Amino acid sequence: MAQVMAIVNRTPDSFYDKGATWGIQRAIERCDEVVAQGASIVDIGGVKAGPGEAVDADAEVDRVVPLIAEISARHPEVILSVDTWRASVAEKAIAAGATLINDTWAGWDPELIEVAGAHGVGYVCSHTGGVKPRTRPHRVHFDDVVADVIAETTTLAQRAVDLGCPPELTFIDPTHDFGKNTFHGLELLRRIDEVVATGWPVLMALSNKDFVGETLGREVGERVAGTIAATSWAASKGVAAFRVHEVKETIDAIRMTAAIQGITAPLATTRGLA
Template structure:
């Protein structure tokens, strides 16, 4: 899942793909690098300037329509917590609703179900959208993640979302500290064992920065290490900034496991 931000204030790209032209160029790039999903969002996840639903629609819907037309072979995802935005995004060609704020708008999953598109079930521990965690505590963060995301998954299916298009996202950094993020990776087998496919959004997040004492621009190696661990433990999808590097990590991990073969082998064979 390649990230395309239609925001002027993203924590990572700082608005590098805010214009329609740059966003479409970014979409072309991530598809060429191997992304099967293009995730388009119009509101920064963290605190920042207010963006109402009308502005969010203006930011994401034209880009979704254009990407869907240019790349009909990939799934276009809309990163939103608002039902009205999802409604317009789906009409423009979005096939997946990435609800990063865990059903804070209860109508969002109903919109996904009504249209029969995919839905990402996230975990935030009840956090308010666009707020940072503060003194958060869980008796068992993994158990809490499993309980909340599987409950959302069951509701999604009840609402009409196809069962094979539901994903669980433990949602690193949202309502969690660094110790929670590491615990989720350490015990990711338990989330995978629910039977629902798991999506992880690890890319350049604060828990990696704090673990390695790296600023935002220095977190790629830590991200890829976490990705390799998660891939080896059965995580199905990754929401990422560095698509090409992530594809290589996933392929190498799968090749070590013996589930795929090398792409180009000549050494010692002739």
């Protein structure tokens, strides 16, 4: 059954929760909550993905490293991921207990993948179409977006493993909305079996994204149903992990999909049997 990566952002301006876990104590509490709900990976970020206030590397370290250290001590069984594109931040995050680097900007800092390999931690290989971190796509075009995603992410994945990253923690991520429009996002879902067929574990970050909002005509706070539908579809095609805001609801969707497929058994069956 697919894993769930819970999003916990130590930022005051997150697009979805508007800074709900900006405070360190609230961030700790949220980490405890998502672990209790069943998340096996917690992804901790200190910089909003989109345009916004500038955050230098030192400030990013101050935001993420104390939280990683605390959660590593509280939940040693959980994979801790740091969402960063900076090698210097990754070094300190790994020292604090991170065992996965979520490089959402596809190797913008070329030293980041080397840091992951040198420390033998996992690495998320993203696809952004070459756009600069924290910028939005503008009139992007791909001859074949799925082929482009596969070519770039699998090349990164092989390099990560060659450098020392464990294969089971070397994910490829189509990276919806990053350097792509809504039509690209839908095509990636429609053809996600081609990405899964590469053999690399696939991570998808679909949660409340703009492509869901534009498809359904829904604002940020009204995209959960669309997210769950997309997640269920992708889970049925063999996606290995999902980066999400709503952990409990996502786990239910994944479990229900797996039960329909016969991959997992129902948890509590008495109706008509006793």
